[in-house]
């Protein structure tokens with residue numbers, strides 16, 4: 490997709506858009522940090538077709554919910570860069586937990602825990618165990634009265650280490666600190682973290698924090 494944009498840019502690398510190279514401007518367009526006419530060269534009549542081509546690419550960008558549609562958390566009105574959805578029919582994106590207690594646990598066990606920084610008790614199914622870390626899919630609290638959740642093991646407070654899911658929204662980069670909204674989050678609260686891996690539309694985010702280090706904004 491970025492190649493289609495670069496193909497239609499003037500290629501002058503003149504810096505008038507605030508980027509030193511047209512390639513960087515293409516990236517900024519995909520991230521919605523620049524508008525097409527920030528490149529003043531594209532406003533010339535001879536670049537009309539190029540402009541239309543770029544508009545078309547941006548309209549069809551599958552990674553973008555819609556360039557001007559904003560993802561806003563309900564609790565504190567922060568704007569997120571992406572939403573995070575389950576991969577392949579799971580109940581939720583994957584959360585990786587570090588429990589603060591010591592229990593003998595197995596894959597498929599249902600655990601009850603409170604993520605540190607979140608007031609809500611979660612219920613989740615363990616899908617992977619890696620040393621002390623548990624990868625889980627959230628199944629409640631909506632389902633807390635079902636049999637499976639009644640048999641849950643209370644593991645108390647847990648540190649949330651990572652999220653893994655399918656993302657929609659801005660074009661993000663490995664190494665970038667982003668704000669994201671897990672679609673299953675019962676508080677619809679924006680989280681922050683660092684992107685450590687992207688493959689197709691799947692992303693791994695680590696260094697999770699419920700603080701996003703900014704002033705709440707009204708959009």
Ligand code: SF4
Nearest residue numbers: 502503504506511528
């Ligand atoms: S103003 Fe246009 S031509 Fe100049 S560097 Fe930016 S994108 Fe390239």
